[in-house]
Amino acid sequence: MAAIRPRSRFFLVFLAVAAGGILLPAFPVSGDPGKSPLAVLAPGDGALVSAGRVLVIGRTAGEGIVRVEIDVNGKGKQSVPVAGGGFSASVPIAAGRNVMRVSAGKASVTTIVSAAANLSASGKGAYVYHEGVEKCAECHGAGRKGYAVASPKDSLCYRCHDRVDGKKHLHGPMGSGDCTACHDPHGSSHKSLTVARPDSLCVTCHDQRSSEGHMNKSRGKACTSCHDPHSSDRSFLQK
Ligand code: HEC
Ligand code: HEC
Ligand code: HEC
Numbered sequence: 665m666a667a668i669r670p671r672s673r674f675f676l677v678f679l680a681v682a683a684g685g686i687l688l689p690a691f692p693v694s695g696d697p698g699k700s701p702l703a704v705l706a707p708g709d710g711a712l713v714s715a716g717r718v719l720v721i722g723r724t725a726g727e728g729i730v731r732v733e734i735d736v737n738g739k740g741k742q743s744v745p746v747a748g749g750g751f752s753a754s755v756p757i758a759a760g761r762n763v764m765r766v767s768a769g770k771a772s773v774t775t776i777v778s779a780a781a782n783l784s785a786s787g788k789g790a791y792v793y794h795e796g797v798e799k800c801a802e803c804h805g806a807g808r809k810g811y812a813v814a815s816p817k818d819s820l821c822y823r824c825h826d827r828v829d830g831k832k833h834l835h836g837p838m839g840s841g842d843c844t845a846c847h848d849p850h851g852s853s854h855k856s857l858t859v860a861r862p863d864s865l866c867v868t869c870h871d872q873r874s875s876e877g878h879m880n881k882s883r884g885k886a887c888t889s890c891h892d893p894h895s896s897d898r899s900f901l902q903k
């Protein structure tokens with residue numbers, strides 16, 4: 665999903681204002697993967713990781729970019745090859761706040777990564793990689809170009825996971841097999857690798873006027889305490 669997270673939306677507004685109201689091509693941009701020519705896909709901006717070496721996954725949109733440079737805290741650039749529009753690298757992240765800057769020519773993207781020594785992977789708010797994410801070819805390649813997914817998107821995930829679309833009523837985005845509308849296939853800071861916090865995931869699509877009453881009443885409670893996000897035999901996807 666290419667939704668602009670609030671942080672980067674403010675950042676873009678700030679840039680527009682700073683530029684006297686004229687929208688300049690915004691470099692550097694703070695992580696809107698849909699718009700920038702360069703994006704860090706993992707770890708997410710603001711991620712909390714265990715200090716040490718961290719796997720960075722990214723993509724370039726521009727043709728002909730063959731290398732990107734990754735710098736953490738201004739300590740020197742690590743040059744990383746790009747193939748098929750994607751790259752990955754193992755990058756040293758120290759305890760504390762790290763400013764990671766990935767650049768290619770004039771384009772750059774900044775990701776803030778915080779690290780704690782000996783953070784347990786299950787620690788609250790910790791960034792968790794999708795298990796086996798380092799084996800890129802499990803999901804990419806297999807005769808397809810670059811980092812296109814290795815099988816149609818509705819069957820890729822079911823190669824390893826039980827089907828979640830077996831019940832009578834299918835949730836909207838499930839109709840097109842769009843697992844990545846809600847899940848980040850590389851990793852996430854949220855439970856069950858979702859793309860947003862539990863209290864904002866559903867309302868990215870559901871804040872329509874017609875359901876405001878219901879939303880207001882239920883906001884204190886997790887949506888998934890009553891609804892199944894995938895499919896259900898009961899009406900309104902009730903559990
Ligand atoms: C568990 C499956 C899985 C694994 C393992 C995986 N990816 Fe992905 N990747 C995906 C999916 C699914 C998408 C499409 C995301 C979407 O629909 O938004 C994607 C998208 C991408 C993209 C963006 C492609 C584009 O055209 O925008 C890049 C680049 C990428 N992955 C690189 C990698 C690299 C590098 C690795 C290994 C370090 C890796 N991925 C491992 C599932 C995976
Ligand atoms: C190559 C095998 C493989 C593929 C392909 C794969 N996964 Fe996974 N996934 C795993 C394994 C192994 C785990 C960790 C064990 C578990 O929780 O099931 C995992 C964990 C997860 C979790 C976390 C489960 C939890 O309880 O926290 C989610 C969500 C997930 N995968 C979604 C996806 C989605 C969406 C796709 C398709 C884009 C996908 N996976 C593709 C192997 C895979
Ligand atoms: C509308 C958002 C949404 C979509 C679309 C979606 N999921 Fe989920 N998924 C979730 C949420 C939210 C959870 C956590 C459920 C909970 O906490 O009860 C979850 C949990 C999971 C889990 C963890 C185990 C489980 O069943 O609770 C897996 C695996 C998973 N999803 C796979 C998939 C696959 C595969 C697809 C695509 C076919 C998919 N999801 C599409 C929102 C979604």
Ligand code: HEC
Pocket residue numbers: 833835836837845846865866867868869870887888891892893899900901
């Ligand atoms: C990517 C967009 C998207 C996200 C995210 C999303 N939904 Fe939906 N949802 C839809 C669409 C599309 C429909 C079908 C059209 C409609 O009924 O509004 C739907 C329908 C529903 C319905 C009504 C089903 C019916 O039988 O009328 C419920 C309940 C629901 N969603 C709950 C949730 C919950 C809970 C979450 C968070 C776990 C969630 N949705 C996240 C897009 C989304």
Ligand code: HEC
Pocket residue numbers: 866867870874875878879882883885886887888889890891900902
């Ligand atoms: C306490 C249980 C409960 C919680 C929590 C809950 N819902 Fe519902 N939801 C229902 C029931 C029951 C219905 C069936 C229609 C009704 O009674 O309003 C429903 C209907 C819906 C519908 C379809 C009808 C409509 O109003 O558009 C959507 C969409 C929906 N819920 C989304 C959500 C989202 C998003 C959340 C979290 C912010 C959420 N629900 C939290 C019980 C709940």
